[in-house]
Amino acid sequence: MTESPDRVAIVTGAGRGIGAAVARQLAADGFAVGLLDLDQSGCEAGAEAITGDGGRAVGVGVDVSDTDSVEAAVRTVAERLGAPTVLINNAGITRDNLLFKMSDEDWDSVIGVHLRGSFLMSRAVQRHMTEQGWGRIVNLSSTSALGNRGQANYSTAKAGLQGLTKTLAIELGKFGVTVNAIAPGFIVTDMTAATAERLGVPFDEFQKAAAQEIPVRRVGKPEDIANVVSFLVSDRASFVSGQVVYVAGGPKA
Ligand code: NAP
DSSP: OOSOTTOEEEEETTTSHHHHHHHHHHHHTTOEEEEEESSHHHHHHHHHHHHHTTOOEEEEEOOTTOHHHHHHHHHHHHHHHOOEEEEEEOOOOOOOBOGGGOOHHHHHHHHIIIIIHHHHHHHHHHHHHHHHTOEEEEEEOOGGGGOOTTBHHHHHHHHHHHHHHHHHHHHHGGGTEEEEEEEEOSBOSHHHHHHHHHHTOOHHHHHHHHHHTSTTSSOBOHHHHHHHHHHHTSGGGTTOOSOEEEESSSSOO
16 A cells, blocks of 8 residues: 555556556555556456555546547546546557558557647646645657568657656756656567467567567566556656656567
């Protein structure tokens, strides 16, 4: 448990993968958790599991790239759990392709979910944080922010999130709000499974090959990210803001 059991956290993209693990960890840390996802049934199941373990949680459907949907979802969390003062901008998609094959839709949808989504969510939740004089935002960037073949849209969005992180840290610091980013390397989720499938490589072989390139010689698990989130949202991290933490088993990927 944390020192502040009444605090309310929102995790976007919490229906599966990294977001689901982060929601479980924050609940274990004593936060009430709003699990937001495009797939309402996935996040409702996660919320029920947390409630079954004695925590407080609610699953709410949202499209983070849509202003009205974001405003409604944040309002629902505030009404059902209390004012949210922790926000984990985790929802994400990939639409990989080399530049000459990348469609307008591939570009717009990836920028829309990651960049516009994190902007809309942060704007909607910051009013609760500034009112309370305390808050934490953690944005999910990626090692792809450093550049990755076939990911012009995604690497641009993930680099952009690092700029958003540093700017919000500067703007919100005086309200007791810290803003940081985590840049994961290879984490075993549906997202990396989809990449393996697109490349026509069995997922276990894809993981083995990736592990050979990672200094600690293993691929990451969603819990590796959840552990770092747990620290960044705690009171112990109150002097850490505007930072990008690469969680990749090595210095970059
Ligand atoms: P994932 O398993 O594909 O999960 C992504 C989640 O985001 C899904 O539950 C998805 O909902 C949700 N989502 C997508 N679009 C949304 C929208 N418009 N509104 C609300 N929710 C939406 O991905 P993951 O691997 O856990 O990745 C989580 C985050 O970490 C992403 O930002 C990703 O870019 C980042 N990351 C992942 C890795 C990795 O190796 N896995 C590495 C670096 C960074 P649906 O289920 O309804 O589609």
